[in-house]
Amino acid sequence: SGGQEFAFLTDLSIDGNQQGGAVVTVAAVDFVSVFITTFVDDVIVRNSSAVGLRFAARHGLGPVRVTNAWVLNSIGHNVLIEEEAGNTDGVFGICADGLWSENSGPGTSAIYLKGRGHAAQWSFRTVHIEQGTAAAGRTGITIDGVPLVLVDGAQILQGATPLGAGIRITNVPDNTGIQIRGVINPNLANPILEDLFSLVTYGARIIDFYVSAGVVLQGATLIGSGDRAAPPSTGEHFAGEVVF
Numbered sequence: 001s002g003g004q005e006f007a008f009l010t011d012l013s014i015d016g017n018q019q020g021g022a023v024v025t026v027a028a029v030d031f032v033s034v035f036i037t038t039f040v041d042d043v044i045v046r047n048s049s050a051v052g053l054r055f056a057a058r059h060g061l062g063p064v065r066v067t068n069a070w071v072l073n074s075i076g077h078n079v080l081i082e083e084e085a086g087n088t089d090g091v092f093g094i095c096a097d098g099l100w101s102e103n104s105g106p107g108t109s110a111i112y113l114k115g116r117g118h119a120a121q122w123s124f125r126t127v128h129i130e131q132g133t134a135a136a137g138r139t140g141i142t143i144d145g146v147p148l149v150l151v152d153g154a155q156i157l158q159g160a161t162p163l164g165a166g167i168r169i170t171n172v173p174d175n176t177g178i179q180i181r182g183v184i185n186p187n188l189a190n191p192i193l194e195d196l197f198s199l200v201t202y203g204a205r206i207i208d209f210y211v212s213a214g215v216v217l218q219g220a221t222l223i224g225s226g227d228r229a230a231p232p233s234t235g236e237h238f239a240g241e242v243v244f
Contacts, residue, residue: 007034010041016048018075027054027080031064039065044072051076052104055094057083057118063093073133075105081122082114091115094122102130107137115146115174123150132159139165140189145172147214155184156192166192169212173197176214183207 009029016028028048031038033056045052052074055064061083071078078101083091101110110129113122129140140156140163143149156166166189169175175197185192188204195201198213211217 004033005035006037007031008037008039008041009043010039011043013044013046015046016052016074018047018049018073022049024048024050027051027076028074030054030056032056033059033061034064035060036063038063039067040069041065041067042069044070046070046072046074048074048076050074051080052078054080054082056080057087057089057091059087060089060118061091061094063095066096066099068098069096070100070102072100072102073104074108077108077110077112078102078104079111080114081112083116083119085116087116087118089118091119092121095125096123096127097125099124099126100128103133103135104131104138106135108135109139109142109168111141112144113142113146113149114144115172117145117174119146119174120148122146122148123152124154125150125152127151127154129154130157130159131161131163132157134159134161136161137164139163139168141167142170143168143175143178144170145174147174148177149179151178151180151183153182154180155186156189157187158189163189165189165194167194167207169193169195169197171196176212178212179215180207180210182209 016024027050028045052071104110131138185206190204191201193202193207
């Protein structure tokens, strides 16, 4: 209801049974305004007739942890993390490590992140996304108004129906300070990255490292600066250095 302090879910498989006519109005698993020690570990959520797994901030949210979770075959977004309209409290410390999301519904996202001005520090490490069923207008990850998001290691696959984008950053001013690393694109979703706020689009390629507006690189040593000589013209460079 949004009044509790924490909740957790572990070692379960939950079937929303949409094929059998079950109706889920919001989400098969719905956590609202939960806080420290909340976690979802070793859980499968499938076949929801709405969202699969949802974390919502009605009166703040976080930190929360998601590990080794598989969400698949939802009619809505598979995973939705959002500030509800009217929330005025902080939404911090969302951490997913080992999140697998497959085959959300038409016009949805495997992972959708929605902020309304009070969110920051959402991290997603080792993410696997498959959108292989025949449904149009989908994305892998959508970032919509959340600053300081980290995506570190993601594999994004599409099927016969192309994705609208592997990762989409919407045209919202709060979409700053976003870091995206190590995005693997085996069957060449195009574009793999669409940053509508910064007006940057990457086609069918691997994303080694991308930063949005507001990211400042600190502590880097430029090639040829300081007491190191510039490398040969062959293009090789010193380990640990950032090439600009």
